[in-house]
Amino acid sequence: MEIGYYFALSALLFCVGLVGVMLRRNAIVLFMCIELMLNAINLTFAAAARMWGGPDGQVFVFFVIVVAAAEVVVGLALIVNLFFRRGTVDVDVPQLLRY
Amino acid sequence: MFLAQSSVDFASIAWSSFAPELVVVCAAMVLLLLAVAGRFRLAVAAGCGLPAVGAGVWLVASGRVLPGAIAIALGAAAPALVVAFPGRPSLTQSWGSGLTLFAALLLTFWQYAEVLAPHGGLIVPTEALQGALANDGIGFFTRITVYLSALLVVPIGYGYLRDRQIGRAEVEPLLLLSVAGMAFLGTANDLITLFISLEVLSMALYVLTGLARRDRRSQEASLKYFVTGSVASAILLYGMALLYTATGSLDLAGIGSGLGLVTSPPVVGVLGLALVTVGIGFKVALAPFHLWAPDVYQGAPTNVTAFMAAAVKAAGFAALLRLYLVAFPNYASLWIPVLSVLAAVSMLYGAWVAIVQHDIKRMLAYSSITHAGYATIGVVSNSDAGLSSTLWYLLTYAVATLGAFGCVIAIERVRRGEVTLVDLRGLGRTSPMLAGILTLCLLSLAGVPATAGFIGKLTVFQAGVAAGHTWLVVIGVVSSVIAAFFYLRIAGTMFLEEADESRGLPLVTTGLSAGVSVAATLVLFLGIQPQLLLQLAENAAAVVR
Numbered sequence: 001m002e003i004g005y006y007f008a009l010s011a012l013l014f015c016v017g018l019v020g021v022m023l024r025r026n027a028i029v030l031f032m033c034i035e036l037m038l039n040a041i042n043l044t045f046a047a048a049a050r051m052w053g054g055p056d057g058q059v060f061v062f063f064v065i066v067v068a069a070a071e072v073v074v075g076l077a078l079i080v081n082l083f084f085r086r087g088t089v090d091v092d093v094p095q096l097l098r099y
Numbered sequence: 100m101f102l103a104q105s106s107v108d109f110a111s112i113a114w115s116s117f118a119p120e121l122v123v124v125c126a127a128m129v130l131l132l133l134a135v136a137g138r139f140r141l142a143v144a145a146g147c148g149l150p151a152v153g154a155g156v157w158l159v160a161s162g163r164v165l166p167g168a169i170a171i172a173l174g175a176a177a178p179a180l181v182v183a184f185p186g187r188p189s190l191t192q193s194w195g196s197g198l199t200l201f202a203a204l205l206l207t208f209w210q211y212a213e214v215l216a217p218h219g220g221l222i223v224p225t226e227a228l229q230g231a232l233a234n235d236g237i238g239f240f241t242r243i244t245v246y247l248s249a250l251l252v253v254p255i256g257y258g259y260l261r262d263r264q265i266g267r268a269e270v271e272p273l274l275l276l277s278v279a280g281m282a283f284l285g286t287a288n289d290l291i292t293l294f295i296s297l298e299v300l301s302m303a304l305y306v307l308t309g310l311a312r313r314d315r316r317s318q319e320a321s322l323k324y325f326v327t328g329s330v331a332s333a334i335l336l337y338g339m340a341l342l343y344t345a346t347g348s349l350d351l352a353g354i355g356s357g358l359g360l361v362t363s364p365p366v367v368g369v370l371g372l373a374l375v376t377v378g379i380g381f382k383v384a385l386a387p388f389h390l391w392a393p394d395v396y397q398g399a400p401t402n403v404t405a406f407m408a409a410a411v412k413a414a415g416f417a418a419l420l421r422l423y424l425v426a427f428p429n430y431a432s433l434w435i436p437v438l439s440v441l442a443a444v445s446m447l448y449g450a451w452v453a454i455v456q457h458d459i460k461r462m463l464a465y466s467s468i469t470h471a472g473y474a475t476i477g478v479v480s481n482s483d484a485g486l487s488s489t490l491w492y493l494l495t496y497a498v499a500t501l502g503a504f505g506c507v508i509a510i511e512r513v514r515r516g517e518v519t520l521v522d523l524r525g526l527g528r529t530s531p532m533l534a535g536i537l538t539l540c541l542l543s544l545a546g547v548p549a550t551a552g553f554i555g556k557l558t559v560f561q562a563g564v565a566a567g568h569t570w571l572v573v574i575g576v577v578s579s580v581i582a583a584f585f586y587l588r589i590a591g592t593m594f595l596e597e598a599d600e601s602r603g604l605p606l607v608t609t610g611l612s613a614g615v616s617v618a619a620t621l622v623l624f625l626g627i628q629p630q631l632l633l634q635l636a637e638n639a640a641a642v643v644r
Contacts (some may be wrong), residue, residue, distance in 0.1 A: 007344065014337055021330050030326055037333040044340040052347035060291055061347065062335065067298045071329060074302050079307055080324055082318050091322065 006047035013040035027079045027089040031072075038068045101185030115214050116234050119203040119242060120279045120301035122173065125151075127275035130192055134268030136506065139190070140181050148177035165209045169202045189266055193257050193610075196271040200250040200278070206368025207242040218610030220591070221633050222502060222641040226288060230350050233288035233421070236639025241417040248409035248497045248538060249278045250522035254610035255505045256624035263604075264627075265311045265400060274406070281414035287427075288643055290339045290349045291561055293418060297335070297382070300414060301328050308399040312337050318330055320398025327381065327391040335378025337583040342369035342426070351425040359429040372430055375422060376437060383415035386445040387469045401511055404460060407505030409497035410465045416474055416493055420486060423478060425644055431481060438479045439571050443491040443558070445472030446578035454585050456517045459507050462585065463481055463500065466544060468581055473575055477559045480566035483640035488558040491636040495625055496541065501541035502618035506533055515575035523589060525598025530605050534593040536619045543622045545586040546579050551625035586613060 013036060020033030042061045049057025083089050114121065136143040151174030158167030178196055184190040215222045215234055224235035224444045232238075253271070260266030280300030287293035306327065311322025343349055345367040358368045372422025380388035396404045427434055449469035456462035472494070477489030510526070510533075511518050527534040543552035556579065564574040623633060 001571070004544075014333075017333070018330070027322065034329045035335060038336070039331070040331065041336050041340050044337070044344060048340065048344040048347070051344070054347065056349045057343055060294075062290055063295060067295065069563075070298070070302060074305050075325055075329070078305065078318070078321050079311060081309065082322055085313075085315055086317050089565070091326070 003047055003051050006043060010040045010043035010047065013037075013043065016040075025090050025092045027082070027091050030091065031075050031079065033074075035068060035073070038064055038071075101511060102195075108205060112315035113227035113232075115166075115210060116232050117283070118210060119206040119246065120282045122470065123199055123203050123275050123279045123282070124170065124175065124207060125277070126195065127272040129193055129271070130275070131269070131272045133177075133181070133191065133195075134272070136641065137584060140191075141178060141442065144178040144181040146175040146586075150174070151177070153443065155516045156346075165420060166206060169206060173202055178199050182407055182575030183363035187267065188263065189257075192271045193253055193267060196275055197250060197253045198436055199275060200246050201279075203282075204243070204246045207239065207246060210234075211239055216638065224641045226643055229420065230352075231289050231292045231497075232283075234286070235488070235643050236641045237417050237421055238286035240636060240639045241413055242282050244490075244494045245278055245281040245285070245410040246415040247494075248406060248413070249274060251407075251498075251501050251614045253404055254401075255405065255501070255508060255614035257610040258606070258608035259400070259508045259512060259611070260310075263311060263400065265314075265382045267310075268408050270310065273303045273307050274301075276390050277307070278404075278410065281410055284414045285417035287418065288351055288420070290343065290351070290354075291421075293351075294332075294336060294339065297418065300411065301332065301382075304328075304411065307406075308395060308401045308405065308514065310400050311396040314398075316398040316433050317400060318398075323391055323398075324370055324395040331378050331381030331388070333378075334374050338371045338376075338378060341367050341374065341388060342579045345371060345489070345518050347522075351421060354426040355428055355644070358427065369433065371431070372427055376434065376441075377418050377420065377559045380417065380441060382476075383412055383419060383471050384468050385441045386468055387441075388449045388538075389445070389449075389471075392468060393461050393464040397458055397461045399515075401460065401504055401508045404464075405500045405501050405508075408463065408500045410503065411469065412471060412474070413493040413497060416471075416478070416489060417488070420489060422607065424481070424486065424642055435479050435481060437448070438475055439568060442472040442587070443571060443574045444477065445469060446575055450578045450581040450585075453582065456585075457521075459518045459520070459523070459589070460504075461493075463503060463507075466586075467500065467580060468542070470500075472578070473556060473559055476563040476568065476571055479568060479571070480562040481577070482562065482566055484558075484565060485562040486642070487640040488555075488562040489634040489638055491633060492555040492559050494632070494636075495551035495622075498618050498621040498625065499543035499550070501543065501554055502536060502615055505611060505615035505618060506537035507539070509611055512606040520589065521599075522533060524596045525593070526605070527594035529598050530607075533605050533607060533615075536615055538590045538593065539619050539622055540584040541589055545583040547583075549623070549626050551622045551629070554626060554629045558633070558636075 017033045019036035044060045045057040132427045150295035151170050153545035155167045155170030170433040178253045180191045181193050182614050263547050280296045287296050305325045311317035346364045348353045348357050350356050384392040394571050443470050449465045453462050474489050474492050477485040543550035546552045560572045
């Protein structure tokens, strides 16, 4: 089944994003990995919508794109503010909340 | 299903099915406009209030008296509040949001009487907006919990936000948007609505967590919450995508029936179920997906923490209940054991780690993980009794935790920093009222009889035993005993130890004392006279399937 390739690719992209979130420590790169995960999901939705022949999945893709855009706004604002506070966007450097 | 109608017919929209949220979202927009209006505040308020009054008059004329009266009252309140507090826009914002949330609460009960249970008693579940929203018990009870929590948080947090100078004009609109997201999450009946409402509530909370822009702890908590929350959302969304792949439906009931067919590939469905469990487990902070909760609860401004603990948990569990009961009944043999284990781990781990905490906020965060475990017992019971017991448990937990965090706020305002056990020494002598209320709320969290928490635990455990999860209930009792130790240790610190003279008295303002007193009264009232709301919770055990 040829549509399987699309699902495999999107699963691969999702895993790349997930592994990136776990391994990388730069907030901007973390952020890119999250976006990669969301776009991998979009691919799944588009492929599934093609498979089932209905508009539902494609409609969902539009909503996911909007949500991803909103997440960019909030996330970048937080990261920029954090950079002003402590001069780095490395999420591991100063940990005040632990133990 | 969305493209079937090419033009929107306003008369065919079931406005009553989301009337409370409509009020909340409109009020959030008006408050945002007021925040940026500057000199033109009165003009903007009047401009926004007039259409609301007009709509209210039309509603009253067409026979819907209560919604009409509410629209008129809120429309008139907008300019009135601007005039009443000249030069103090923060008071206008707080009163405006408080009135809005009260109106939403009233509308929720109106909705119960008019739409949900038109013949009184049991709720008749119906769908609205082409199946996007469900008018049923989960939505109804979630609305009560989240609107009540937000209504209490607004006065409790007012003075605190002014003290720390973090109370900017966007706080109340963000709070209202987050509440609207939670209420929609409780009623969401298809995956799109569910995802969007989850994101609306999360994004508002990311910003609220990072409200203290000069406090590095708040910033760190905000970034952690953002990253973990976004990853959890993405995992949940991938689960949804796989469910859609397996069944070809975004409708929860459609997924439920689709997963039962032999034609649907079981691997994809099970993988979707697993990812959805991980994502939703993050949102309600079930161990082992709780890692964000202690840091975020500790770092966030305390009123935001109180709101998160009380309301996000209720909304998350509403989504969890609906997903598992409606979309996954065919996989019950899979998810019941998994969720049971998660509940057991949460109850034991949360109680165990909470003992060694010194920071009160962090301790309450671990206690919230424990309580997520108790609430899950009702979910895995997979019965009407379990459903209503979970809804009821979340309400009792919300009022008790709001009261407890409110008292922490009063102490934190003098301490200006972390509140540890040392700060509570001798509080029973220096400010007995506050210490009494804090003790009452902690006793309710511990589940001592004559408090709301006891009835909550009792109903949950009863449902668990009835469904045959006796081992889980035993673990719940053990965990309650462990948890009672650290709740009682706080009470002991307050009443048995000597006060440190150098520490200032807790600062209690009108709003804070009003909010905390109401929470404490509710804790006692729901504990001694639970019949009224418990009956309502039992009536609410009706789901759109």
